[in-house]
Amino acid sequence: MNKIIFNQDYPKWLFWALTAAFALLHAACKKDSLDGAPVITNVRNYAASPADTLVNSITTGQWVVLIGHNLKDAVQISFNGIPATINSIMFSDTSATVLVPDIIPFPSVPAESLNTISYVTKHGTTTFSFAIVAPPPTISSISNENAHEGDSVYISGLNLFFINEITFAGTPITEYTSASNGTSIGFVLPALSHSGPVEISTKSGTVFTTFNVNDPVTGVLCDFDNINTLSWGTGTDNSSVNFPGNRGYYAVLNNDILPAGDGNWWNWQRSINTNDVQWIPQDSLAVPVDQYAIKFEISVPAAWTGTSVYVVKGNSFDYMARYEPWQGSDGTISPFTTKGWRTVTIPLSMFRTNDGKGAAAENLTTLLGSSANGSVNIHTRNFSASPSASGLHAAIDNIRVVKIQ
Known part of the structure; x- marks a missing residue:
């Protein structure tokens, strides 16, 4: 055993004082190491091995892992000066998984903020120079x-x-x-x-785009003019006074405020029902559901809130797609109007069970049948337990199904 021998020239209390001082200094250094300013050393692609490699540049909408030290307790991470949404569950002292913002206004980013990652914690800030590139449009x-x-x-x-x-x-x-x-x-x-x-x-x-614009023919199922497959439910009009900017005839949907749960779509002007039409070529049924969409133009001159428009194929209500532009993705309600005509695009993957709120069809055959042939039915309903906030007066034209991918 080693013995500690005190020099008689130094009192014992001085030894213990120095020992305590060294202990405090060591603790302070250790705390600085744990609670110091963040440091970023490199950036890794967020993917399963072996794709989780170090990268030399990143782009918008990309998941990345920032590697370094003291990365816990992040309060803000910015790319080119644009803050990212952060999730504390995906952070450790040596790594941080984060999604680069989808929108970075590259032309207006100040020069000093270009190609920078700013990292802020409760204990400090660091700025890491790194290539952030604008992706294709x-x-x-x-x-x-x-x-x-x-x-x-x-x-x-x-x-x-x-x-x-x-x-x-x-x-x-x-x-x-x-x-x-x-x-x-x-x-x-x-x-x-x-x-x-x-x-x-x-x-x-x-x-x-994989589809054409200014195209009066491709995929058109009903245009109420040259391809008029309307069977029943409402009438047509070609007035440019009622719905300016029209292309010939169009169908009119019209209802007053609807009572709670009113689904009487068969009442006059509550629906557009065509004869049987070919939704997609039969030999295209094997492609993924989201590669096709039903489209139409709509004109809504007066504020619309509460009445739902939905689309079904044939007489089956197993799957429906709801069009409710007055309802935001966060549940907020805003009266909807259009200035003239607007194109509505509903991917076939949006046709769902349970009144349009359930599961999507696994494939196009399940949704459209083995022949992909049947009527197009566009109906109105109040799904709410309260009366609709307004009625609906709208025109619909150029119903078509086209490939969007």
Whole structure:
């Protein structure tokens, strides 16, 4: 055993004082190590092995793992100055799993914030330089796929900036307004000579629709003019006074305020019911359900709230798709109107059981049958336990099923 020998020149109390001081210093250093400012050393792809590799750049909407030290207790993580949504369950002292924001307004990001990851905890802040690149553009919707010359058209999506070229049905769009965050482009439609896709080319890439716009034929099941398969339920009109911007005849849905639970869709002007039509080619039944959508144009001149529009195939109500634009995804209610005509796109994957709120069909055969043939029925109903907040006065035209992927 080693012996501790005190020099008689130094009292024992001094030894114990020095020992205590060293212990406090050691504890302080250890605490600084545990509770110090965050440090990021690298970024890893968030994926199962072996795809969870270190990366040299990241893009919007990408899940990543930040590697470093002191990463617990994060209060804010920003990419190019845009805060991300954080989840404390996905953090440890040495790693943080986070989703890069879907929307980063690259053109307006200050130079000092470009290609930076800012990490803030309760104990400090760090800024890590890292390449954050704008991905190719995407298109999520087009306000009116069958607009007239002179109509305002809006394209919605992501990363719609740094634009090189836009074409609409093959016609160049040379004058447009782009949202600063890259989520929309607006323009006045020029004269069109034929049908075609929408194509947008940017510095980051190119996107084009798999379907055509200004297309009066492809997938059309009923247009109330040249392809008029309307059987019963409501009448048609071609007045440009009642519904300006129309393309010939259209069907009219009309009801007053509906009592609670009113589902009397068979009453006059409460439904559009066609003869049997071919929804999709029979040899396309094997493709995934979400690759097709039913579309139509709608015009709603007066505020609409509460009445639900839903679509079913044939006389079976096993699956239905509800269209309720007055209801937000967060449950909020806002009266809905359109300025002229608007294209409605309902992927066939949105046809669900349990009054449109249950499970989607596993495949197209389950949804459409082995022949994919049957009537298109668009009905109105009040699903609520209270009277509808308003009536509905709307026009519907150009009912079609097209491939969207």
